[in-house]
Amino acid sequence: xxxxxxxxxxxxxxxxxxxxxxxxxxxxxxxxxxxxxxxxxxxxxxxxxxxxxxxxxxxxxxxxxxxxxxxxxxxxxxxxxxxxxxxxxxxxxxxxxxxxxxxxxxxxxxxxxxxxxxxxxxxxxxxxxxxxxxxxxxxxxxxxxxxxxxxxxxxxxxxxxxxxxxxxxxxxxxxxxxxxxxxxxxxxxxxxxxxxxxxxxxxxxxxxxxxxxxxxxxxxxxxxxxxxxxxxxxxxxxxxxxxxxxxxxx
Numbered sequence: 361x362x363x364x365x366x367x368x369x370x371x372x373x374x375x376x377x378x379x380x381x382x383x384x385x386x387x388x389x390x391x392x393x394x395x396x397x398x399x400x401x402x403x404x405x406x407x408x409x410x411x412x413x414x415x416x417x418x419x420x421x422x423x424x425x426x427x428x429x430x431x432x433x434x435x436x437x438x439x440x441x442x443x444x445x446x447x448x449x450x451x452x453x454x455x456x457x458x459x460x461x462x463x464x465x466x467x468x469x470x471x472x473x474x475x476x477x478x479x480x481x482x483x484x485x486x487x488x489x490x491x492x493x494x495x496x497x498x499x500x501x502x503x504x505x506x507x508x509x510x511x512x513x514x515x516x517x518x519x520x521x522x523x524x525x526x527x528x529x530x531x532x533x534x535x536x537x538x539x540x541x542x543x544x545x546x547x548x549x550x551x552x553x554x555x556x557x558x559x560x561x562x563x564x565x566x567x568x569x570x571x572x573x574x575x576x577x578x579x580x581x582x583x584x585x586x587x588x589x590x591x592x593x594x595x596x597x598x599x600x601x602x603x604x605x606x607x608x609x610x
Contacts, residue, residue, distance in 0.1 A: 364554060365602045368543050369456055369485050370397050376483035376539075376606035378402065382451040386410040387440050387472065388458030392421030392433075394485075398454050399433040409447065410435045441471050452481040459529060460486055460513075460522035469533035476609045482535055483606040488523025489513075490601070492544075497595035501585050502547075505555055506599065508572050512562060515569045523603030535607035545600040549591055553599040556583040 373394075378384060378401040386395040389410030399408045410433070412418055418435050425433050438444055440462070453472055459465040469482070476482070493499075493506045513520050522529070523542065530537050547553035559566075560579060566572050578585075590597075 364545060364558075364600070365456070365485065365487075366393065366397075368602050368604060369394055372485055372541070372604035372606070373397055373401060373454060373483050376452075377481055378452055378454070378483065381405040383448070384408045384452045384454055385447075385450040385472070385475065387453060387455040388412055388461070389421060389435065390414070390417040392417075392424055392435065394454055394456045395421065395433055395435070396424070396428075396430075398452075399430055402432065404432055406432055408433045409450075411438050411440065411443065411447075413437065413439055440468055443472070443475060447475060449477050450475055450480060451477060452483065454483050456485040457487060459484060459526075460519045461517070463517070465519070465522070465525075465529045466532045469529065469535070473533065473535070473609055478609060480609045481606060482530065482609070483604070484526065484530075485602060485604045486522040486526055487520075488542075488601045488603055489520040490524055492598050492601055495593075495595050495597040497593045499589055499593055499595060499597055501589045502555065502597060502599075505559055505582070505586065508566055508577075509558065509562070511571045512565055512569060515571065516565070523601060526603050526605040530605060530607040535609060537605060537607040540603065540605040542601055542603045544598045545602065547590065547597040547599055549594050552587070552590060553597065555599065556586055 380403045382402045384398045389395045389412045395408050395410035418437055421435050462468040489510055527537050527540050
């Protein structure tokens with residue numbers, strides 16, 4: 361299954377101006393989903409460097425690159441606030457759901473932009489929970505499960521309103537904002553949202569934070585309960601809001 365918002369990210373990076381021959385730094389790259397998008401855009405004459413602090417996801421990212429036979433993409437383990445001094449200069453910086461986890465997003469951006477050439481581009485994809493979940497019909501199971509995720513994010517220190525704050529953060533970091541856009545992730549009776557796979561993946565985190573018990577989640581029946589509710593409701597449900605923005609270094 362493609363990452364949620366993958367098409368949104370693809371369009372964002374292309375519209376922002378990531379193009380052939382550029383050198384791109386993908387921050388908080390994880391398993392490399394956004395890095396792969398950038399690598400496709402810059403082509404063989406460009407280079408993408410993905411950086412993340414976690415070794416596990418980076419190992420998966422490196423395996424993916426090897427399987428695809430890409431020579432324009434490599435990964436580095438490190439801290440976004442303390443990049444390797446020899447990492448070089450970049451034409452663009454990309455990232456998805458990264459600023460929301462930074463204790464001081466403005467300071468992190470300022471640090472990263474030291475490695476961005478004059479006129480260089482920053483293109484970021486963040487999410488926001490200000491207006492969601494939303495539906496005209498009651499969907500109590502969906503609302504409860506979405507509530508678990510929101511509590512988890514807050515418990516882990518994430519800024520759940522980073523989408524709305526993107527323009528503010530980019531501006532305070534000294535960048536000239538070119539564009540901000542938003543798009544809803546929509547579920548209908550015939551178009552499901554990947555809520556069950558998400559809950560399944562983060563269940564250990566939910567349990568560790570004491571947000572829900574195994575009995576409350578009941579993972580063995582959760583997918584069926586969510587599907588039954590979706591089909592019975594005949595409702596349109598907005599599960600999440602994605603924000604994208606790009607800006608340039610003066």
